[in-house]
Amino acid sequence: MVQIARILARRIALLVPLMLGIVLFVFLVMRFSDVDPAAAFYQGTNPTPEQLHDFREEHGLLDPLPVRYVAFVGELLQGDMGISVLTRAPVIEQISTALPLTMQLTFMGLGIAVVISLVLGVTAAIYRDRLPDQLIRVVSLTGVAAPGFWLALLMIQYLAVEAGWFPTSGYVNPADSFTGWLKTMTLPAFALSLPVAAQLTRIVRTAVVEELDKDYVRTAIGSGLPPVVVVGRNVLRNALINPLTVLGLRVGYLLGGAVVIETIFALPGMGNLMITAVKNGDPAVVQGVVITTAIGFVVVNLAIDILYLLVNPRLRSAA
Structure with missing residues (x-):
């Protein structure tokens, strides 16, 4: 420690x-x-x-x-980012209202991307060059090629307008209704996360395949340990270094993509605040949003660095 x-x-x-x-x-x-x-x-x-x-x-x-x-x-x-020329209110107040929603969207999308990539990536690695692996490759390539805003429009059309399962836009505070919050955040989070999940799936698959080919894995399985235990206890821990590196970089994509997704779904987050400020020529708000987003990206990457140290003790020795 x-x-x-x-x-x-x-x-x-x-x-x-x-x-x-x-x-x-x-x-x-x-x-x-x-x-x-x-x-x-x-x-x-x-x-x-x-x-x-x-x-x-x-x-x-x-x-x-x-x-x-x-x-x-x-x-x-001192926490002073200036005064908005549009609302005559302190910029820090507007950011403190919009930032929680953007963080909710970003981390919800991040969690979805991690879960999807781990499940699909490990499955593809275990069934390499067989039917499940081929299907997952096609799905991941499609996800990489599909832009987030296009996925968002498809989800609105088929899941919100036609099926009526989710609202087309708007935001519900979780303190008022957790179910309403979940419904308003599900489509934006999935639209934001699926391209990242597709990229991470390919990286997780490659990393797990390389780890499965190592001698200690064959020795452990040959000694009678269940493959599930070997993969879960040893393989994943050693294979997650490269995906974590990419994950830290993808956080910047999630924060940037939130600008477009929040605009499509009319979510009052940092992206919507930025677009409104640019349209109305509000330099103090634009400046405050950019600085807050950049610092948030740096802090999240620091958290990823800490995860490196926890996942792989050898990195602590090297550091």
């Missing part, structure tokens, strides 16, 4: 410059964009040049970029 704590402390220390770099990148992109925060604040009116100048001076927009960046980081550390 002490060794894991030391490794974790080093990883967290490395996250600090990484997050500062992310904030710097977003800061520069927004500052060199064509969006003028002063003009956006007064959109719909006819502000005078004096009003625009006063706004820029009051919010430090006339200061040199290094000074503005330091001030921006200081505000972020």
Whole structure:
């Protein structure tokens, strides 16, 4: 445990410059964009040049970029992401409302992808080059080729409109009705997860096949251990390293894909908030959503790194 704590402390220390770099990148992109925060604040009116100048001076927009960046980081550390020009409300309040829904969708999709890929990948590896393996290959290739938004539209058409099993759009808070929440989240989560599940299935199959061909597996099965025990106790643990690596990268896809899926299903999450902010020229909200999403991706990858250490003790020694 002490060794894991030391490794974790080093990883967290490395996250600090990484997050500062992310904030710097977003800061520069927004500052060199064509969006003028002063003009956006007064959109719909006819502000005078004096009003625009006063706004820029009051919010430090006339200061040199290094000074503005330091001030921006200081505000972020205090939980201040600015004010929305559309609602005149703090951006942090809008993100704190939208972020839980996006996290629910992302992790629900992640869980579905992991379960599907493990079941199909292990089954294909055990029945390699036989009928179940061939069928799973076709299914996984189809899933990789099918974009998430197309799957979402098909699900809405056949499972929501024609069958009536699920609502076509909207969101129900789980505190109000867990059943209603599950119905509103099932189709978006599956539409988001199926392409990832298809990719992970192929990787899990390859990793398990390579592990099954090793001598210790044949020795264990030859000594009388049930194959289910050997696969579950030894093979999976050693074969999950590569899928975990890909899983960490796929979290970024899930977070990005949530933008499209939330728009299709009218879910009031981070994606919907981003689209609304871009349409209405709300730079503070766009900036806040991008930074929050990027930092969330970094934190999730840190969690995946910790899983590496738990799954394979040899990685702890190497670290």
